[in-house]
Structures are given as structure tokens and as C-alpha cells.
Amino acid sequence: MLHRLTALAWASLVSIVLLMSPSASAATLGALPGAASLFAGNAPELGVQEGQLSPCPDSPNCVASQNADADHAIAPLSYSSDRDTARETLLKVLTVVPRTRVVEQTNDYIRFESSSRLLGFVDDGEFYFPAEDNIIQMRSASRVGESDLSVNRRRMEQIRLALQDLGV
Known part of the structure; x- marks a missing residue:
């Protein structure tokens, strides 16, 4: 049986x-x-509430540029171009991040999902473009598990470097 x-x-x-x-x-x-569904987890409720991205949970597998303690904090992205150019460039960068797809976008918000190559663990990432600043607030967190071996932090820092290389 x-x-x-x-x-x-x-x-x-x-x-x-x-x-x-x-x-x-x-x-x-x-x-x-069931391999893909077991490790993917369920998509959390995310988005911008009162000009803020969601804070990180207590687990170490999250980074955020808003509402974060020292262990979860990451600097926001800055840009010198106009907001639309920064947004379009960021969308282009996300197209080359391995196993990543944009799942939601508006004029001031981008949400993406990245999955691990081997077991299909899914991380949820967000970018928020406040109208009054030339910065992009960001957050990335694993859906399941405790540790991500700093994958979320490294991914966001690689995106930062790509935008800098492109002169945004």
C-alpha cells in the first residue's frame, strides 16, 4: 500500500x-x-502599504531596505536617471537573473520570484520606487526554511552592481 x-x-x-x-x-x-510544489511554498501577501514594504520575519533568509534590524538591513538602490528609466533598466536586469520572473509591476512597484536550480525553493523579491526620492526600496525573502546561505542578499547586491554598471 x-x-x-x-x-x-x-x-x-x-x-x-x-x-x-x-x-x-x-x-x-x-x-x-511533487518536487516543485514541496519546496516552492505559497506566495505571501506582499506589496507597498503606506509607503513601506513588509518587514522581514525573524528568520535570517530575508533582507530589506525598510523596517529592518541590523541582521536584515540592506541599503536601498539609488539612481541618477529619471524614475521611468531606472524602472525599465531594472526590469531588463531582472530578465537576465537566472530562474527569475517578474510576477507583478506597476509604475512604482516590481515583484519577482526566483527559484533555486536544484530543488526549486522560491524567493520573493520586491522593488518600490517612492515618488519623492531617487531611490529604490527593496526586499527579498525565502518562502520556506530558515537559512538561505545569504542567497537573497547576494542576489540583491548583484542587481545593485548591474544597475551601477549600466549607469542608472
Whole structure:
């Protein structure tokens, strides 16, 4: 009789597969039933409320340029061009960030999702363009788990460097 695997049993199975077969790929794991949905988590309610992005949870897998303590804080992005140019350039940069897709955009807000290559963990990122400043507030957090090994911080800093390289 087949039983459904619990999340813990599933994670153990994936670990065993990876240990037994170092050449296991995302395609191999993706063929296992429920692999993508197990690690993707559910999309949180995000957005701008009263000019602020949501604060980070207590877990270390989040960075934010607003409402953040020292462990979660990241500087906002600054730009010297006009807001529309900065926004369009940021959208172009996001098209080359691996496994990333824009899921929502308005004149002053961009939301994206990035997934990990191997197990499909999903991180949610946001950019907010306040009208009165030449800055872009940002936030990026993992949907599930405790640690992200600083992936969210590195991704946002790489986006910062790309915008700087493009002269925005």
C-alpha cells in the first residue's frame, strides 16, 4: 500500500538521492512527484502599504531596505536617471537573473520570484520606487526554511552592481 510522503520523509529521500548520485540533476528531481510544489511554498501577501514594504520575519533568509534590524538591513538602490528609466533598466536586469520572473509591476512597484536550480525553493523579491526620492526600496525573502546561505542578499547586491554598471 502506498502512503503519501511527509515533508520530512520527502526531504530525506531527496538527500539520499543526492548522496547516492552526485550527478543527480534538477530534471531528475523534477521527475519525482511533487518536487516543485514541496519546496516552492505559497506566495505571501506582499506589496507597498503606506509607503513601506513588509518587514522581514525573524528568520535570517530575508533582507530589506525598510523596517529592518541590523541582521536584515540592506541599503536601498539609488539612481541618477529619471524614475521611468531606472524602472525599465531594472526590469531588463531582472530578465537576465537566472530562474527569475517578474510576477507583478506597476509604475512604482516590481515583484519577482526566483527559484533555486536544484530543488526549486522560491524567493520573493520586491522593488518600490517612492515618488519623492531617487531611490529604490527593496526586499527579498525565502518562502520556506530558515537559512538561505545569504542567497537573497547576494542576489540583491548583484542587481545593485548591474544597475551601477549600466549607469542608472
